[in-house]
Amino acid sequence: MSAEIICVGTELLLGDILNTNAQFLAQQLADLGIPHYYQTVVGDNPGRIKQVMEIACSRSSILIFTGGLGPTPDDLTHETIADFFGTPLVEKPEIIENIAEKYARRGGEMAPSNRKQALIPQGADILANSLGTAPGIIWQPRPHLIILTFPGVPLEMHRMWQEIAVPYLKSQGWGKEIIYSRTLKFWGIAESALAEAAADFLNLSNPTVAPYASRGEVKLRVSALAESASAANLIIEPVAQQLQQIGGLNYFGADDDTLASVVGNLLQASGETLSVAESCTGGGLGYMLTTVAGSSAYFMGGIISYDNSLKINLLGVNSEDLATHGAVSHTVAKQMAKGVQKRLGTTWGLSITGIAGPGGGTDSKPVGLVYIGLAAPSDRAESFEHRFSPLQDRDLIRHFSASTALDHLRRQLLCN
Amino acid sequence: MSAEIICVGTELLLGDILNTNAQFLAQQLADLGIPHYYQTVVGDNPGRIKQVMEIACSRSSILIFTGGLGPTPDDLTHETIADFFGTPLVEKPEIIENIAEKYARRGGEMAPSNRKQALIPQGADILANSLGTAPGIIWQPRPHLIILTFPGVPLEMHRMWQEIAVPYLKSQGWGKEIIYSRTLKFWGIAESALAEAAADFLNLSNPTVAPYASRGEVKLRVSALAESASAANLIIEPVAQQLQQIGGLNYFGADDDTLASVVGNLLQASGETLSVAESCTGGGLGYMLTTVAGSSAYFMGGIISYDNSLKINLLGVNSEDLATHGAVSHTVAKQMAKGVQKRLGTTWGLSITGIAGPGGGTDSKPVGLVYIGLAAPSDRAESFEHRFSPLQDRDLIRHFSASTALDHLRRQLLCN
Numbered sequence: 057m058s059a060e061i062i063c064v065g066t067e068l069l070l071g072d073i074l075n076t077n078a079q080f081l082a083q084q085l086a087d088l089g090i091p092h093y094y095q096t097v098v099g100d101n102p103g104r105i106k107q108v109m110e111i112a113c114s115r116s117s118i119l120i121f122t123g124g125l126g127p128t129p130d131d132l133t134h135e136t137i138a139d140f141f142g143t144p145l146v147e148k149p150e151i152i153e154n155i156a157e158k159y160a161r162r163g164g165e166m167a168p169s170n171r172k173q174a175l176i177p178q179g180a181d182i183l184a185n186s187l188g189t190a191p192g193i194i195w196q197p198r199p200h201l202i203i204l205t206f207p208g209v210p211l212e213m214h215r216m217w218q219e220i221a222v223p224y225l226k227s228q229g230w231g232k233e234i235i236y237s238r239t240l241k242f243w244g245i246a247e248s249a250l251a252e253a254a255a256d257f258l259n260l261s262n263p264t265v266a267p268y269a270s271r272g273e274v275k276l277r278v279s280a281l282a283e284s285a286s287a288a289n290l291i292i293e294p295v296a297q298q299l300q301q302i303g304g305l306n307y308f309g310a311d312d313d314t315l316a317s318v319v320g321n322l323l324q325a326s327g328e329t330l331s332v333a334e335s336c337t338g339g340g341l342g343y344m345l346t347t348v349a350g351s352s353a354y355f356m357g358g359i360i361s362y363d364n365s366l367k368i369n370l371l372g373v374n375s376e377d378l379a380t381h382g383a384v385s386h387t388v389a390k391q392m393a394k395g396v397q398k399r400l401g402t403t404w405g406l407s408i409t410g411i412a413g414p415g416g417g418t419d420s421k422p423v424g425l426v427y428i429g430l431a432a433p434s435d436r437a438e439s440f441e442h443r444f445s446p447l448q449d450r451d452l453i454r455h456f457s458a459s460t461a462l463d464h465l466r467r468q469l470l471c472n
Numbered sequence: 473m474s475a476e477i478i479c480v481g482t483e484l485l486l487g488d489i490l491n492t493n494a495q496f497l498a499q500q501l502a503d504l505g506i507p508h509y510y511q512t513v514v515g516d517n518p519g520r521i522k523q524v525m526e527i528a529c530s531r532s533s534i535l536i537f538t539g540g541l542g543p544t545p546d547d548l549t550h551e552t553i554a555d556f557f558g559t560p561l562v563e564k565p566e567i568i569e570n571i572a573e574k575y576a577r578r579g580g581e582m583a584p585s586n587r588k589q590a591l592i593p594q595g596a597d598i599l600a601n602s603l604g605t606a607p608g609i610i611w612q613p614r615p616h617l618i619i620l621t622f623p624g625v626p627l628e629m630h631r632m633w634q635e636i637a638v639p640y641l642k643s644q645g646w647g648k649e650i651i652y653s654r655t656l657k658f659w660g661i662a663e664s665a666l667a668e669a670a671a672d673f674l675n676l677s678n679p680t681v682a683p684y685a686s687r688g689e690v691k692l693r694v695s696a697l698a699e700s701a702s703a704a705n706l707i708i709e710p711v712a713q714q715l716q717q718i719g720g721l722n723y724f725g726a727d728d729d730t731l732a733s734v735v736g737n738l739l740q741a742s743g744e745t746l747s748v749a750e751s752c753t754g755g756g757l758g759y760m761l762t763t764v765a766g767s768s769a770y771f772m773g774g775i776i777s778y779d780n781s782l783k784i785n786l787l788g789v790n791s792e793d794l795a796t797h798g799a800v801s802h803t804v805a806k807q808m809a810k811g812v813q814k815r816l817g818t819t820w821g822l823s824i825t826g827i828a829g830p831g832g833g834t835d836s837k838p839v840g841l842v843y844i845g846l847a848a849p850s851d852r853a854e855s856f857e858h859r860f861s862p863l864q865d866r867d868l869i870r871h872f873s874a875s876t877a878l879d880h881l882r883r884q885l886l887c888n
Contacts, residue, residue: 067684069508071499072693075491078513083487092485093520095513097494104509111527127664128683129674162861167664187863211865266488332755332776338767339750339758342776346754349830349866357778357786360748360758366773366816400782414765450765 057200058091060116062108064124064133065208066099076210077122084217088231089281090118100130106140117200118225123208125190127169133205134193138177141197145175148182155189183220188212194224202228236288237279238310240299243463245306247274253302263291265299272456274306305467315462316344316351322469323354328403328433330465332358333371333396335383335409336426341458356400361392371395384409384421389429389439397431404468405431408461412453413446422446424453428461430468440464473616474507476532478524480540480549481624482515492626493538500633504647505697506534516546522556533616534641539624541606543585549621550609554593557613561591564598571605599636604628610640618644652704653695654726656715659879661722663690669718679707681715688872690722721883731878732760732767738885739770744819744849746881748774749787749812751799751825752842757874772816777808787811800825800837805845805855813847821847822881824873826858828866838862840869844877846884856880 061081067073078095085092094116098108105124112119124133138145151174152166159166173190176182180195183204190207197203204221206213225231242250247269251258254276257265263280278296282288300307309318323330332341342358345351359370364383367373372395373388381387389409397405410426417423424444431437442460444453477497483489494511501508510532514524521540528535540549554561567590568582575582592598592609599608599620606623613619620637622629641647658666663685667674670692673681679696694712698704716723725734739746748757754776761771775786780799783789788811789804797803805825813821826842833839839862847853858876860869 066682068495069498069511070502070695071495071497072684074495078484079487079490081487082485086486093515093517094524095485097511099509101509107531108510115523128667129671130682158861158863161859163859164662167662167668169664169668187861211868334755334758336762337759338762338771339748339755339774339776340762342750342755342778343753343759343870346752346756346778346828346870347867349828351754352778355754355778357776357782358755359775359786360755360773362758362762362768362771362773370773370775370815399786412765451763454759454762 057117059118060112061095062121063097068097069099087235102136105136109140118202121205125207143177146178147174238292240276241309242274242303242306317348319466320348330404331356331396331400331402333392333407334360336412337408337454337458344458356402386439389427390437393429393431394437403433412450426457473533475534476528477511478537479513484513485515502651505649518552521552525556534618537621541623559593562594563590649697656692657725658690658719658722733764735882736764746820747772747812747816747818749808749823750776752828753824753870753874760874802855805843806853809845809847810853819849828869842873
């Protein structure tokens with residue numbers, strides 16, 4: 057018994073999109089302990105899809121399809137699967153109702169082409185899509201063969217997998233021993249430095265510890281194979297504690313924690329409030345803070361002082377200091393933070409001013425130079441200089457800037 | 473004659489890494505006009521690799537392997553390929569020299585395990601790796617079959633592809649005709665509606681027209697097979713023009729254009745400026761506008777009035793109106809837009825106030841209800857109500873809100 061992933065879509069063959077679905081499903085299968093030896097990508101072509109099915113049916117017992125469930129003529133997955141097994145398609149009224157309802161809620165009307173999405177192979181069950189219009193199927197077309205189909209839209213696919221496919225696969229006897237993971241998150245340390253510091257742990261077998269990094273965030277994933285979440289927790293906890301100690305203040309949270317949510321929890325615990333003054337990030341710091349539902353409890357708002365005149369008029373930055381030191385300076389960062397803190401009447405004020413590039417850099421102030429200002433309740437203001445690599449792109453420099461600003465505040469809140 | 477991509481690596485089957493190599497190679501093959509119908513991922517297992525080769529050799533004439541060229545015992549790609557064709561491995565002294573030299577340059581010594589990397593199938597040519605230690609091969613084990621192997625490290629693979637594989641494939645007659653594409657972008661129309669309106673075009677063969685959608689943006693990609701960019705342009709242009717007409721005002725740009733860049737170009741052309749007032753997006757609209765380098769020419773900044781007190785104190789929203797209509801209302805959206813326009817002295821003012829969820833919704837004001845305010849130069853202010861699906865997550869509702877705000881401004885700028 058093993059599973060095989062079949063991703064359908066000419067856009068994958070043209071390299072237009074990255075196949076994140078295959079990675080998601082692969083991780084999920086690993087977590088459920090379902091063996092998985094092959095992944096195939098094939099275009100929206102019935103003949104070739106059938107050829108791939110022929111091969112897959114001969115070597116695997118769970119076929120997981122993604123893509124090709126949309127309303128357009130090139131979406132052919134269900135039609136082709138039915139044809140392969142010589143089964144007719146039947147129209148499911150409940151799917152049509154569901155799609156029509158979704159359109160109605162948005163104040164629109166279902167397009168005639170959406171009717172096509174209600175056709176599924178006779179005998180198959182609907183794998184409901186709570187977010188989009190394309191349902192998938194769960195089907196056993198013959199003994200010892202399970203077919204699951206999902207739309208290509210990652211968000212929809214993830215939800216359907218978690219809500220329906222996982223319980224179904226468990227009901228089929230899979231996932232008795234499951235891999236449970238906790239991801240520890242760090243900011244302010246390089247992946248290689250953390251991996252070296254945690255070298256002894258990287259050779260463990262249960263739990264395993266694996267390092268990852270993306271966009272400045274470094275992670276250690278601690279995974280345990282166990283019969284239950286609580287049993288896994290007993291295996292994971294002592295190792296996680298030691299790894300947190302190794303990380304020190306660089307450790308900021310686990311799993312769904314983000315710098316924004318951790319800062320939010322700290323502010324909320326102390327009943328304090330925050331405002332932001334942003335230049336090069338243009339609102340990105342406020343946006344990051346407000347990814348957290350409920351952030352209105354501590355985040356009051358901010359001023360996007362993209363133009364220098366606003367730094368003077370709205371934030372009260374001294375115009376002479378601005379002329380002398382330039383907008384990208386310790387002095388201006390501190391005045392921006394104090395200005396927004398005062399103007400918005402918040403406990404803390406956090407500011408960012410920098411050169412995100414690609415233009416605007418000079419020898420003395422290169423692209424990637426960013427100052428972060430932090431105004432504390434005590435009327436004390438600090439600023440921090442960062443030199444992100446000018447080889448990074450604008451997007452990444454702005455992401456590093458906003459994240460690093462949150463990290464400075466986090467460390468201050470922890471040490472207060 | 474078609475190519476097939478075979479990615480070897482158990483880490484791909486475990487979902488530990490994202491298969492960016494398949495996307496890179498797919499794009500490259502498309503650009504060279506080499507047909508490509510299948511991609512396979514298989515683990516570091518000789519039996520299964522051979523099974524995949526058996527299938528691939530029966531349907532494709534160029535097999536492109538990535539991964540499994542390293543020095544560790546589980547790196548078996550070359551060994552397995554040689555075995556599949558019944559060809560012995562031979563040790564290439566020039567590879568050993570090259571690896572030893574690379575170690576020496578870094579001040580290290582070649583590990584004994586690296587010797588393995590010098591073994592390639594008899595008759596194969598070395599596909600040199602200028603960055604890493606793992607060379608690939610170029611081999612014609614039999615007539616009408618070409619095998620290319622690359623290491624899994626993306627940077628090394630890309631370099632080897634560009635420097636050696638592309639010239640080789642061109643010498644074999646490929647790349648005379650290349651696929652050139654233009655992607656037309658639309659906002660404000662569903663993928664299904666656009667596909668229906670453009671149905672006649674979806675069956676063309678040169679250029680081809682294919683619809684895509686992601687996060688509210690709908691795209692039509694027009695692709696032409698031609699000998700040069702200018703020849704392709706002659707094929708693409710008339711079709712693109714007709715598709716733009718079909719899209720009408722929903723069409724906003726092509727290729728690298730974004731709603732933010734298009735709005736920016738329109739503002740810059742008319743010498744006008746913009747400021748924003750954001751509530752539920754928390755800075756996301758400003759962040760989106762400033763993704764465009766050079767946006768300081770027209771974007772002055774804004775006010776993140778996340779807390780209602782800031783709507784009153786900084787934006788001049790009438791406190792009675794706020795109490796009567798609520799923060800999420802036509803009235804407040806308009807007053808926010810006029811307030812920021814006046815306070816920041818800009819030509820236009822754009823505001824967003826809404827309920828991003830998951831909490832905070834009521835029967836009369838559900839999650840997904842968003843008002844966008846637009847203050848025009850004429851002292852006229854408008855507002856627009858949107859009801860995004862409450863089933864979407866907070867992130868998507870905020871993304872739709874900011875994008876839709878830009879789209880309203882775009883339409884106003886076009887009609888002015």
